[in-house]
Amino acid sequence: MPERSERPERKPRADATRNREAVLAAADALFADCDSPEAVTMADIAAAAGVGKATLFRGFGDRTGLIHALYEMRLAPIRRAIEEGTPPLGPAAPPLQRVSALLDAVLCFKIDNRHLALALEGTGGDSPYAAEHYERWHGTLQAALERVPGLADSNFTAHALLAATRADLVEHLVGREGTTREQMRAHLAAFTARVLEP
Amino acid sequence: MPERSERPERKPRADATRNREAVLAAADALFADCDSPEAVTMADIAAAAGVGKATLFRGFGDRTGLIHALYEMRLAPIRRAIEEGTPPLGPAAPPLQRVSALLDAVLCFKIDNRHLALALEGTGGDSPYAAEHYERWHGTLQAALERVPGLADSNFTAHALLAATRADLVEHLVGREGTTREQMRAHLAAFTARVLEP
DNA sequence: CCATGAAACGGACCCGGGGTCCGTATCGTA
DNA sequence: TACGATACGGACCCCGGGTCCGTTTCATGG
Numbered sequence: 274m275p276e277r278s279e280r281p282e283r284k285p286r287a288d289a290t291r292n293r294e295a296v297l298a299a300a301d302a303l304f305a306d307c308d309s310p311e312a313v314t315m316a317d318i319a320a321a322a323g324v325g326k327a328t329l330f331r332g333f334g335d336r337t338g339l340i341h342a343l344y345e346m347r348l349a350p351i352r353r354a355i356e357e358g359t360p361p362l363g364p365a366a367p368p369l370q371r372v373s374a375l376l377d378a379v380l381c382f383k384i385d386n387r388h389l390a391l392a393l394e395g396t397g398g399d400s401p402y403a404a405e406h407y408e409r410w411h412g413t414l415q416a417a418l419e420r421v422p423g424l425a426d427s428n429f430t431a432h433a434l435l436a437a438t439r440a441d442l443v444e445h446l447v448g449r450e451g452t453t454r455e456q457m458r459a460h461l462a463a464f465t466a467r468v469l470e471p
Numbered sequence: 472m473p474e475r476s477e478r479p480e481r482k483p484r485a486d487a488t489r490n491r492e493a494v495l496a497a498a499d500a501l502f503a504d505c506d507s508p509e510a511v512t513m514a515d516i517a518a519a520a521g522v523g524k525a526t527l528f529r530g531f532g533d534r535t536g537l538i539h540a541l542y543e544m545r546l547a548p549i550r551r552a553i554e555e556g557t558p559p560l561g562p563a564a565p566p567l568q569r570v571s572a573l574l575d576a577v578l579c580f581k582i583d584n585r586h587l588a589l590a591l592e593g594t595g596g597d598s599p600y601a602a603e604h605y606e607r608w609h610g611t612l613q614a615a616l617e618r619v620p621g622l623a624d625s626n627f628t629a630h631a632l633l634a635a636t637r638a639d640l641v642e643h644l645v646g647r648e649g650t651t652r653e654q655m656r657a658h659l660a661a662f663t664a665r666v667l668e669p
Numbered sequence: 670c671c672a673t674g675a676a677a678c679g680g681a682c683c684c685g686g687g688g689t690c691c692g693t694a695t696c697g698t699a
Numbered sequence: 700t701a702c703g704a705t706a707c708g709g710a711c712c713c714c715g716g717g718t719c720c721g722t723t724t725c726a727t728g729g
Contacts, residue, residue: 672727682719684718688713691708692708693707695707697704698702
């Protein structure tokens with residue numbers, strides 16, 4: 274009896290995908306207006322989505338997985354712009370400009386998605402540095418830094434620059450101290466300029 | 472009947488202080504050799520100290536309080552060296568040297584007390600930027616930066632430089648990737664030099 | 670349009686950890 | 700030594716993440 278591995282794939286169920294969307298939407302909304310990410314519980318999300326708790330865990334594995342899915346969803350456009358976009362974000366940009374553009378993009382993303390970034394980095398268990406999206410940011414940034422003349426330590430420098438965009442720092446400055454989005458961008462730009470220019 | 476607020480203070484009980492020491496020692500030891508801080512539970516600490524759980528909470532308020540007490544204990548000497556020590560760490564040092572010395576001190580402390588720093592910054596609930604010890608680091612560093620000629624944004628710059636010494640970053644580089652203590656110091660020194668020098 | 674089995678559902682349930690309560694043991698003082 | 704205050708400890712509560720299983724709903728083939 275031959276293996277039937279050759280795509281007997283039946284269509285995915287309609288309610289499953291519908292529920293997945295509902296969960297993502299509900300979670301996004303809940304995280305959006307809450308003081309701190311750990312204030313929103315899995316049961317809350319399930320209730321808000323009109324779904325049983327098990328559906329959450331079946332669809333996303335665990336809490337981290339759900340947040341991760343939300344995060345990647347929002348991140349996808351920026352990711353594309355970086356990997357195959359046009360300068361200054363795309364790969365064709367001259368190194369110096371690209372580093373600045375990269376960091377500015379990260380910062381803007383973190384500002385616009387404070388809740389998610391905070392929820393993700395604040396997921397106590399695993400450090401942010403183990404996540405693959407951080408690896409991507411770091412890898413791309415390091416590659417760009419490598420092409421900057423007179424700059425050793427591209428590895429550490431990439432880490433240090435990214436550290437300036439940490440979610441809780443952004444939350445502290447923007448959310449708590451009322452720093453403007455544009456002020457933040459200016460500050461970060463000035464800082465990176467100082468690091469890059471000899 | 473006059474208020475008896477004028478020091479009717481009786482001597483603190485011997486067992487109380489003894490237990491406090493035992494708890495601090497036990498907690499320190501447990502945090503020292505564990506993969507991740509949240510792996511060590513309050514019950515564990517109580518058991519290791521030969522004490523009831525309630526004693527922990529009576530003496531330190533909550534988990535954060537206990538970790539905080541440990542942290543401040545270790546931090547005290549460095550704090551003194553900064554506030555009333557001799558250059559390059561003390562207040563009399565020229566700004567540029569002091570900034571470098573300050574950051575180096577923070578880094579060394581975080582390396583030598585990774586467990587504690589990680590436990591403290593990783594205490595999900597409250598962001599590290601709300602803690603008063605961070606306020607102190609930041610305040611001192613900002614003051615020093617203020618005296619560096621040609622450097623605007625001393626506030627943000629202080630945050631950004633301190634971000635390069637975040638506990639989980641240190642843990643990642645030193646604990647996971649095997650970076651040497653001296654390598655870390657060199658990297659950070661080079662990075663800050665780039666930021667400071669025009 | 671209906672029978673069928675696979676896939677998804679949902680909420681009761683479990684577990685582990687932070688934090689509390691209160692009867693009891695211990696200490697400092699007179 | 701007697702006494703009141705203080706600290707003790709472990710049983711207990713609560714809440715949130717994660718699981719189990721009987722039931723429901725869908726896609727498919729007739």
